[in-house]
Amino acid sequence: MFPLAGRITEAMQLRYLHIRRYDLPHTWRIDGRELDNAVIWLIDDGAIRLETEGFAPIDAADSDVLFLAPGTKLTCRARTASLSIVSLNFEAAFAGRWPVSLRFPVRYEGDRAELAAVLHGLLADEAAAPSAAKPFLLQAGLLRLLGLMAAGMAAKREAMPETGGIDARVREAIARMAGRPDAFPASAELAEAAGVSESHLRKLFLRETGMTPLQYALRLKVSLAMRRLAGSDDRIAEIAYSLGYEDPNYFARLFRKCSGMTPQEYRRKHRDWMLAEETEGT
Incomplete structure (x- = not known):
């Protein structure tokens, strides 16, 4: 059988865009913003209420990792006096479509500490002085992050006998x-x-x-x-x-x-x- 993973990764187009830490006030909110690219958020401090079309509202707090696919219509607000979010933006496509292997749930349920370490490493790489190596380090960090997320999802599926991964x-x-x-x-x-x-x-x-x-x-x-x-x-x-x-x-x-x-x-x-x-x- 030809595996899904092989089919996707051979032709996937993946591009790192930028990463930034946002320190936000308690008044921060976003109302109905449609995302142009994919976003991964790490809630470093504080809590938010997040609403997206087709999903129940999510209350996310310290160490939560959130995945927002391109085209997501987003409404969210701060729920604490202070709020710090690490926001990574990237693009991905397989034959002009969003790759099946990157269809993550809005809230990641795997090992968030490992993802946080990669995101903080990406922040450090982004803050470093320009060099020939910098673009490669940032792209490599993105690949590692997505690989860890995909592996975490696969492990979760394997732990569910009633699904056993793909039908x-x-x-x-x-x-x-x-x-x-x-x-x-x-x-x-x-x-x-x-x-x-x-x-x-x-x-x-x-x-x-x-x-x-x-x-x-x-x-x-x-x-x-x-x-x-x-x-x-x-x-x-x-x-x-x-x-x-x-x-x-x-x-x-x-x-x-x-x-x-x-x-x-x-x-x-x-x-x-x-x-x-x-x-x-x-």
Whole structure:
């Protein structure tokens, strides 16, 4: 089976924006602000009341870590005489969408002390004098933070036998897709493998992956193509045929739609530099 984590991390676009500590008065509030990018808040001191559309209000206090996805419409206010918040802003995308692996709950329930240490380290790196290393340290800190959050969520899912992470029926359907990357399994075939109706399988996929089975199958094929483009000298036409596409040009258009690059552009950017460069054709 092709894992979700591998599919996401291969094509994820992740960019650190900035981090800052805000020392705020008891009168501080935000009313209906829609966020343009992702935000992670660490409540270093004090307490707030936070409201977002679709979720119950949250009372967050010292050491709480809050995750706010882009597009969140936010209303919040201070609940204590003094308030200190560390605010990290970043952008992330997978094929033009927010990555499934970064769909965190608003309040993080894992080891917050470890996250706080990384955030404080990022603050120190941000405050350091400009240098060639500084952008790399900040990006690395962001990656470590998100990795810890993702690992904490995975551990929590594994501790819940009734869920076992991604739904087993979806896993069966994905295994069927991954077992025959050259085929285009029909919805009925996938539903049969999962033991549910086609309509219910579609609902399960949307809930677990944010995509329909057909969209997931396409992303899977594109991700497999990315691996071969970056790590082999296989011709684009050969890769297209192996994934079930008789027309390499059609495959190239689909690849560009999903990745934002043509197969040739992706190979030039991501190929293994140890491989000898050769003229690429279709």
